[in-house]
Amino acid sequence: MDWKTLYHQRTMSAPEAVGRIRSGDRVVVMHACGEPSYLLDVMTENAAAYENVEIVHMVSMGKSSYAQPGMERHFRHNALFVGGTTRAAVAEGRGDFTPCFFSEAPALFDSTLPVDVALITVTPPDSEGRCSLGISVDYTMAAVHKAKTVIAQVNSQMPFTCGPSTVDVADIDCFVLHDAPLVTLAPPRIGPVEEAIGQNVASLVRDGDTLQLGIGAIPDAVLKFLTGKRDLGIHSEMFSDGVVDLAEAGVITNAKKTLHPGKYVATFLMGTRRLYDFVNRNADVYMAPVEYVNDPFVIARNDNMVSINSCVQVDLMGQIASESIGLTQISGTGGQVDFIRGAARSKGGRSIIAMPSTVKGKISKIVPFLDPGAAVTTCRCDADYVVTEYGVAHLKGHTLRDRARALIEIAHPSFRPELKAEFERRFSTPY
Numbered sequence: 001m002d003w004k005t006l007y008h009q010r011t012m013s014a015p016e017a018v019g020r021i022r023s024g025d026r027v028v029v030m031h032a033c034g035e036p037s038y039l040l041d042v043m044t045e046n047a048a049a050y051e052n053v054e055i056v057h058m059v060s061m062g063k064s065s066y067a068q069p070g071m072e073r074h075f076r077h078n079a080l081f082v083g084g085t086t087r088a089a090v091a092e093g094r095g096d097f098t099p100c101f102f103s104e105a106p107a108l109f110d111s112t113l114p115v116d117v118a119l120i121t122v123t124p125p126d127s128e129g130r131c132s133l134g135i136s137v138d139y140t141m142a143a144v145h146k147a148k149t150v151i152a153q154v155n156s157q158m159p160f161t162c163g164p165s166t167v168d169v170a171d172i173d174c175f176v177l178h179d180a181p182l183v184t185l186a187p188p189r190i191g192p193v194e195e196a197i198g199q200n201v202a203s204l205v206r207d208g209d210t211l212q213l214g215i216g217a218i219p220d221a222v223l224k225f226l227t228g229k230r231d232l233g234i235h236s237e238m239f240s241d242g243v244v245d246l247a248e249a250g251v252i253t254n255a256k257k258t259l260h261p262g263k264y265v266a267t268f269l270m271g272t273r274r275l276y277d278f279v280n281r282n283a284d285v286y287m288a289p290v291e292y293v294n295d296p297f298v299i300a301r302n303d304n305m306v307s308i309n310s311c312v313q314v315d316l317m318g319q320i321a322s323e324s325i326g327l328t329q330i331s332g333t334g335g336q337v338d339f340i341r342g343a344a345r346s347k348g349g350r351s352i353i354a355m356p357s358t359v360k361g362k363i364s365k366i367v368p369f370l371d372p373g374a375a376v377t378t379c380r381c382d383a384d385y386v387v388t389e390y391g392v393a394h395l396k397g398h399t400l401r402d403r404a405r406a407l408i409e410i411a412h413p414s415f416r417p418e419l420k421a422e423f424e425r426r427f428s429t430p431y
């Protein structure tokens, strides 16, 4: 059957499509700014029809109404990465968190998390009957190929991205035509602290480096301070509008990349309409599944790979907690460790954890001990550079004593006395 007939036959209303979800199903949802918001709204309106449907996804950027109080009999959220709209559900026991490296999320669909239904967003099909997964290829590609039923919101506002990011009309069981603006992520606020962090990060970035930019305000903000560099490249699980600024300024050219020269490589994107227009049908942007983009051995094929991520706390040994405040899960491991390990194996590679020295001036992020229960995302052997607004601490290959000293030097001055007292207790020597 030709793809046009198939597409026509499989096009239906949203209630009909989400009606294919059965009680007890596991539903994997395209995440971040690519989420199929309309399908999720209709599914939640239809809540009374379901019992115990498991909703699995990573970054939550939309309303997550299925995770709100009162929904627990119908839906149970299993987060691979907790976000602002799902934190309460996980903290209050109405949802769960499954730790995983982003690169390994697709493999879970073959082991502990077999997929009944994939809920996704796609572009309308092109002339060959291919739909693009647009700004969220990551684990969505695996979910499409492993799910028993694939339900897609066809949204012409989704950019058609290039690379191995398309699926065939025949791969999708239900098409729901619904155009709507995509979820957006506002550019970060830049104040004096972000400016100083950006300048310190810039001191570690060299012309010709290939960058990964992690999630959160700081990694995108530091891009503003790289305008003096030349021929930077991008191999990153995600990027935002800051990359468009540097591309337009001629700073990012991808010319020196040793893997996919000339291309921006990513697995998902979060930003504004400007970013989505930049990537639309842009053959220089290579969007690929996460098991490829985030594979540390693939990352390492980029010489001079520099990963830039953020965290919640660093202890004096260099253990990095990036996803929980004590026992409270606030995000996830995501691709932080994938990229730190890839950068470590890259010729000339470096990894940077960049963060403000305090939370709103009140709590030091550099601490003698992590909060009880905090998850160590990046272990002390993986930790390389830590940057705050006060400078750069190099940890890799340095003794515990030297690490502690370097971290105290970049802590906020008002917390240094207590950190120095801990140093003297721990190492039985004057600071």
Ligand code: COA
Pocket (backbone or CB within 6 Å): 213, 214, 215, 216, 217, 218, 237, 309, 310, 311, 312, 313, 322, 323, 325, 330, 331, 332, 333, 334, 335, 336, 359, 363, 364, 365
């Ligand atoms: N003690 C107490 N609260 C803290 C804290 C600390 N040490 N550090 C952060 N917080 C709070 C903040 O105040 C904020 O609270 P609020 O939402 O009530 O304002 C919340 O935790 C989030 O922190 P913030 O610094 O605003 O987050 P961010 O959006 O800049 O993201 C991380 C920072 C660390 C959460 C984010 O980079 C992350 O999830 N990293 C792990 C995964 C990763 O790096 N993946 C790579 C790409 S996927």
